[in-house]
Amino acid sequence: MKRKLFSPRTDWQLEHQKIGFDYFNLPSLDGSIYWSEGVAYEFTLKQIEQLEDAANELHQMCLAVVGDLIQRGDYPNYFQIPQAAIPHIEHSWRRNSPMLYGRFDFAYDGLQIKMLEYNADTPTGLLEASVAQWLWIEQVSGIANRDQFNSIHEDLIKRWKTILPRGSHLHFAACQEAGREDWGNLEYLMDTAFQAHLQVSELSMENIGWNGQSFVDLNNRPIQNLFKLYPWEWIWEESFAQYLQPETNWIEPCWKMLLSNKAILVELWKRYPNHPLLVETYAYDPEQNFSGKWVKKPILAREGANIRVLQDGPDQGAASGSFYFDDYDKYGYVIQKWVDTPLFSGQLPTLGLWMVGHQCAGMSIREDCYDIIGNDAHFAAHYFIE
Amino acid sequence: MKALTTELNEWQIMRSKKINLVVVPLLLTACSHNDGPLVQDVYNNQYDCAADWNTDTCEEENNNASSGYYAGSYGSNRYLGPQYYQNNREVSFRGHTLRPRSNLSVGQPTVSTTLKSSSLSSPIRGGFGRGGMSFGG
Numbered sequence: 001m002k003r004k005l006f007s008p009r010t011d012w013q014l015e016h017q018k019i020g021f022d023y024f025n026l027p028s029l030d031g032s033i034y035w036s037e038g039v040a041y042e043f044t045l046k047q048i049e050q051l052e053d054a055a056n057e058l059h060q061m062c063l064a065v066v067g068d069l070i071q072r073g074d075y076p077n078y079f080q081i082p083q084a085a086i087p088h089i090e091h092s093w094r095r096n097s098p099m100l101y102g103r104f105d106f107a108y109d110g111l112q113i114k115m116l117e118y119n120a121d122t123p124t125g126l127l128e129a130s131v132a133q134w135l136w137i138e139q140v141s142g143i144a145n146r147d148q149f150n151s152i153h154e155d156l157i158k159r160w161k162t163i164l165p166r167g168s169h170l171h172f173a174a175c176q177e178a179g180r181e182d183w184g185n186l187e188y189l190m191d192t193a194f195q196a197h198l199q200v201s202e203l204s205m206e207n208i209g210w211n212g213q214s215f216v217d218l219n220n221r222p223i224q225n226l227f228k229l230y231p232w233e234w235i236w237e238e239s240f241a242q243y244l245q246p247e248t249n250w251i252e253p254c255w256k257m258l259l260s261n262k263a264i265l266v267e268l269w270k271r272y273p274n275h276p277l278l279v280e281t282y283a284y285d286p287e288q289n290f291s292g293k294w295v296k297k298p299i300l301a302r303e304g305a306n307i308r309v310l311q312d313g314p315d316q317g318a319a320s321g322s323f324y325f326d327d328y329d330k331y332g333y334v335i336q337k338w339v340d341t342p343l344f345s346g347q348l349p350t351l352g353l354w355m356v357g358h359q360c361a362g363m364s365i366r367e368d369c370y371d372i373i374g375n376d377a378h379f380a381a382h383y384f385i386e
Numbered sequence: 387m388k389a390l391t392t393e394l395n396e397w398q399i400m401r402s403k404k405i406n407l408v409v410v411p412l413l414l415t416a417c418s419h420n421d422g423p424l425v426q427d428v429y430n431n432q433y434d435c436a437a438d439w440n441t442d443t444c445e446e447e448n449n450n451a452s453s454g455y456y457a458g459s460y461g462s463n464r465y466l467g468p469q470y471y472q473n474n475r476e477v478s479f480r481g482h483t484l485r486p487r488s489n490l491s492v493g494q495p496t497v498s499t500t501l502k503s504s505s506l507s508s509p510i511r512g513g514f515g516r517g518g519m520s521f522g523g
Contacts, residue, residue, distance in 0.1 A: 173514075175515055175516065176515060204515065205514040205515040206511065206512055206514060206515035207511055208511065208513070208514050209509030209510060209511045210509055210510050210511075210513060211508075211509040212424055212469070212471075216509050220509055230514070230515075234516060235514065238513060238514050238515070238516075239513040240513030240514050243513075
């Protein structure tokens with residue numbers, strides 16, 4: 001695994017615009033932009049195979065844990081699952097409601113893989129992972145015999161075809177005030193569904209209506225299938241949650257609430273203690289002191305928010321790169337053993353391994369000079385050589 | 387894994403397809419209200435119900451389906467007004483919004499357990515959503 005520099009492509013900004021990746025230039029605090037043109041990570045084929053196998057293995061481990069929890073009907077308090085959600089979680093699991101996608105975040109030093117978390121409900125960064133970095137490897141010069149671990153786009157189209165019959169109407173929704181990045185992700189997914197011969201339309205979550213019988217769109221047409229880029233835990237806190245029926249066909253399905261919750265890391269460590277791909281993780285207990293260096297993570301948070309460092313017990317403050325958002329503070333926390341990853345030219349890369357259905361379909365990388373990969377991180381392409 | 391030589395016809399199609407984001411103004415302020423359960427006003431007679439609403443929107447109460455009576459009502463022919471959401475006392479009727487002219491109903495509105503298609507209210511919106519930030523991870 002190496003961090004390499006390349007000459008920027010001619011008109012690379014235009015290339016991004018052409019594919020709808022018009023948020024490539026979101027600004028970072030240091031004055032740079034989200035897409036790092038000219039930076040890429042090089043891997044060997046063996047390393048890629050190792051990463052792919054790890055993601056597939058971890059996904060199966062996660063499914064086994066979810067299956068166990070549902071089989072027992074016992075959801076530990078540290079998951080903070082709303083009671084009303086439980087029948088929906090169980091029903092969606094038992095009827096095999098299909099998942100579309102998810103993204104593991106890995107720490108990796110070229111040898112050892114550690115799973116940091118599983119973004120199983122609302123992962124973003126998809127268009128750049130799927131299309132923008134593929135375009136980069138097509139166009140970049142100076143790398144002989146290169147290839148990229150990336151069949152995300154084709155696999156998404158295939159996956160949609162297994163989820164819904166041809167011609168089905170699928171609505172897509174995100175929060176009205178969500179940023180361009182989120183809407184860009186949503187539109188990209190909508191495009192893949194369109195290519196899978198589904199009828200598609202989009203609306204904001206706020207514009208979803210209830211007519212007393214069913215959820216409806218702005219034309220008052222019933223919403224039978226909905227892809228929502230909107231966290232399940234928020235849905236359950238909102239007034240329309242009372243109208244959700246277990247039969248509701250929403251993607252991601254409700255059972256994903258167990259996977260997207262960082263409490264799943266506690267359950268994984270319980271079931272697979274000392275597994276080489278896992279990081280030691282426990283439910284946070286303020287009365288208990290853990291020796292060594294740990295990070296305290298909210299069970300329900302995104303983009304590296306509200307992460308703090310603990311050293312031999314006491315709180316050492318916010319981890320660098322983590323921002324604070326009070327909405328994520330109201331649930332519980334887990335503590336996860338600190339993972340030391342070597343810097344690459346002063347940058348800390350986090351690898352995103354994309355699951356489409358139940359197979360790993362590709363990889364993306366975000367890097368930053370901070371310990372936590374958050375909103376300020378940069379996207380770097382990758383390639384591998386034989 | 388995908389070989390670099392893979393044909394890219396599919397995403398070339400995607401690249402050529404432009405999807406515009408449709409921004410629709412909110413009809414209701416997000417998360418600022420709750421229109422409550424579906425209810426019907428209860429009337430002692432058809433005349434009162436029609437005076438509030440419209441004759442065609444009133445129905446005689448089905449005693450078998452009813453779940454509760456107020457004192458002295460047993461055996462009388464009560465009428466129910468159209469279904470509406472408790473905090474939004476209006477319905478869509480023949481393409482127009484119908485608001486009651488007065489309130490001659492008696493007791494508390496009865497909570498409906500089944501929606502009647504002939505009296506579908508305009509959809510309520512704004513029951514999902516929160517502003518402030520992006521949330522993708």
